[in-house]
Amino acid sequence: MFRDRIGFIVWINDVKAARNLEKYGHLHYISRRLHYAVLYAYAEQEEELAKTLMRLPYVRKVERSYRNEIRTEYNHNVPDQTRFYTF
Known part of the structure:
Protein backbone atom coordinates (compact mmCIF):
# COMPACT_ATOMS: atom_id res chain seq x y z
CA MET A 1 0.00 0.00 0.00
CA PHE A 2 2.67 2.51 1.03
CA ARG A 3 5.88 2.78 -0.90
CA ASP A 4 9.13 2.73 1.07
CA ARG A 5 10.74 6.11 1.49
CA ILE A 6 14.29 6.99 2.35
CA GLY A 7 15.79 10.11 3.85
CA PHE A 8 18.76 12.09 2.58
CA ILE A 9 20.86 14.64 4.42
CA VAL A 10 22.02 17.12 1.78
CA TRP A 11 24.87 19.43 2.81
CA ILE A 12 24.53 22.70 0.91
CA ASN A 13 26.48 25.87 0.20
CA ASP A 14 23.55 28.19 -0.50
CA VAL A 15 20.39 28.05 1.60
CA LYS A 16 18.25 30.00 -0.88
CA ALA A 17 19.17 27.64 -3.71
CA ALA A 18 18.29 24.66 -1.48
CA ARG A 19 14.60 25.46 -1.95
CA ASN A 20 14.99 23.97 -5.44
CA LEU A 21 15.40 20.54 -3.82
CA GLU A 22 11.60 20.31 -3.61
CA LYS A 23 11.42 19.01 -7.16
CA TYR A 24 13.52 15.94 -6.23
CA GLY A 25 11.40 14.76 -3.30
CA HIS A 26 9.69 15.94 -0.14
CA LEU A 27 11.84 18.67 1.41
CA HIS A 28 11.31 18.25 5.13
CA TYR A 29 13.72 20.70 6.76
CA ILE A 30 16.43 23.25 5.90
CA SER A 31 18.92 24.30 8.55
CA ARG A 32 20.09 27.83 7.92
CA ARG A 33 22.78 27.74 10.58
CA LEU A 34 24.38 24.36 9.78
CA HIS A 35 23.67 24.46 6.01
CA TYR A 36 21.96 21.14 5.47
CA ALA A 37 18.57 19.97 4.25
CA VAL A 38 16.54 16.84 4.97
CA LEU A 39 14.91 15.36 1.89
CA TYR A 40 12.66 12.30 1.63
CA ALA A 41 12.19 10.35 -1.61
CA TYR A 42 11.10 6.89 -2.71
CA ALA A 43 13.57 4.10 -1.98
CA GLU A 44 13.71 2.79 -5.54
CA GLN A 45 15.14 6.15 -6.68
CA GLU A 46 17.95 6.13 -4.11
CA GLU A 47 21.05 5.71 -6.29
CA GLU A 48 20.00 7.86 -9.22
CA LEU A 49 18.74 10.62 -6.92
CA ALA A 50 22.03 10.73 -5.00
CA LYS A 51 23.95 11.10 -8.28
CA THR A 52 21.57 13.80 -9.50
CA LEU A 53 21.87 15.77 -6.27
CA MET A 54 25.67 15.63 -6.33
CA ARG A 55 25.66 17.28 -9.77
CA LEU A 56 23.92 20.37 -8.42
CA PRO A 57 26.30 23.32 -7.96
CA TYR A 58 25.12 24.21 -4.45
CA VAL A 59 25.39 20.68 -3.00
CA ARG A 60 28.54 19.75 -1.07
CA LYS A 61 27.73 16.23 0.08
CA VAL A 62 24.79 13.80 0.12
CA GLU A 63 24.37 11.33 2.97
CA ARG A 64 21.74 8.67 3.42
CA SER A 65 19.72 8.85 6.63
CA TYR A 66 19.64 5.68 8.71
CA ARG A 67 16.69 6.79 10.81
CA ASN A 68 14.33 4.09 9.50
CA GLU A 69 16.89 1.37 10.37
CA TYR A 85 12.62 4.79 45.18
CA THR A 86 9.48 4.99 47.28
CA PHE A 87 9.49 6.08 50.92
Whole structure:
Protein backbone atom coordinates (compact mmCIF):
# COMPACT_ATOMS: atom_id res chain seq x y z
CA MET A 1 0.00 0.00 0.00
CA PHE A 2 2.67 2.51 1.03
CA ARG A 3 5.88 2.78 -0.90
CA ASP A 4 9.13 2.73 1.07
CA ARG A 5 10.74 6.11 1.49
CA ILE A 6 14.29 6.99 2.35
CA GLY A 7 15.79 10.11 3.85
CA PHE A 8 18.76 12.09 2.58
CA ILE A 9 20.86 14.64 4.42
CA VAL A 10 22.02 17.12 1.78
CA TRP A 11 24.87 19.43 2.81
CA ILE A 12 24.53 22.70 0.91
CA ASN A 13 26.48 25.87 0.20
CA ASP A 14 23.55 28.19 -0.50
CA VAL A 15 20.39 28.05 1.60
CA LYS A 16 18.25 30.00 -0.88
CA ALA A 17 19.17 27.64 -3.71
CA ALA A 18 18.29 24.66 -1.48
CA ARG A 19 14.60 25.46 -1.95
CA ASN A 20 14.99 23.97 -5.44
CA LEU A 21 15.40 20.54 -3.82
CA GLU A 22 11.60 20.31 -3.61
CA LYS A 23 11.42 19.01 -7.16
CA TYR A 24 13.52 15.94 -6.23
CA GLY A 25 11.40 14.76 -3.30
CA HIS A 26 9.69 15.94 -0.14
CA LEU A 27 11.84 18.67 1.41
CA HIS A 28 11.31 18.25 5.13
CA TYR A 29 13.72 20.70 6.76
CA ILE A 30 16.43 23.25 5.90
CA SER A 31 18.92 24.30 8.55
CA ARG A 32 20.09 27.83 7.92
CA ARG A 33 22.78 27.74 10.58
CA LEU A 34 24.38 24.36 9.78
CA HIS A 35 23.67 24.46 6.01
CA TYR A 36 21.96 21.14 5.47
CA ALA A 37 18.57 19.97 4.25
CA VAL A 38 16.54 16.84 4.97
CA LEU A 39 14.91 15.36 1.89
CA TYR A 40 12.66 12.30 1.63
CA ALA A 41 12.19 10.35 -1.61
CA TYR A 42 11.10 6.89 -2.71
CA ALA A 43 13.57 4.10 -1.98
CA GLU A 44 13.71 2.79 -5.54
CA GLN A 45 15.14 6.15 -6.68
CA GLU A 46 17.95 6.13 -4.11
CA GLU A 47 21.05 5.71 -6.29
CA GLU A 48 20.00 7.86 -9.22
CA LEU A 49 18.74 10.62 -6.92
CA ALA A 50 22.03 10.73 -5.00
CA LYS A 51 23.95 11.10 -8.28
CA THR A 52 21.57 13.80 -9.50
CA LEU A 53 21.87 15.77 -6.27
CA MET A 54 25.67 15.63 -6.33
CA ARG A 55 25.66 17.28 -9.77
CA LEU A 56 23.92 20.37 -8.42
CA PRO A 57 26.30 23.32 -7.96
CA TYR A 58 25.12 24.21 -4.45
CA VAL A 59 25.39 20.68 -3.00
CA ARG A 60 28.54 19.75 -1.07
CA LYS A 61 27.73 16.23 0.08
CA VAL A 62 24.79 13.80 0.12
CA GLU A 63 24.37 11.33 2.97
CA ARG A 64 21.74 8.67 3.42
CA SER A 65 19.72 8.85 6.63
CA TYR A 66 19.64 5.68 8.71
CA ARG A 67 16.69 6.79 10.81
CA ASN A 68 14.33 4.09 9.50
CA GLU A 69 16.89 1.37 10.37
CA ILE A 70 17.17 2.31 14.05
CA ARG A 71 15.39 -0.11 16.33
CA THR A 72 12.47 1.59 18.07
CA GLU A 73 10.87 -1.43 19.75
CA TYR A 74 12.42 -2.17 23.11
CA ASN A 75 12.00 -5.20 25.28
CA HIS A 76 11.58 -4.74 29.01
CA ASN A 77 13.98 -7.28 30.54
CA VAL A 78 15.02 -5.00 33.40
CA PRO A 79 13.09 -5.66 36.62
CA ASP A 80 10.92 -2.86 37.95
CA GLN A 81 12.94 -0.84 40.48
CA THR A 82 10.25 1.59 41.58
CA ARG A 83 10.02 -0.04 45.01
CA PHE A 84 13.55 1.17 45.77
CA TYR A 85 12.62 4.79 45.18
CA THR A 86 9.48 4.99 47.28
CA PHE A 87 9.49 6.08 50.92
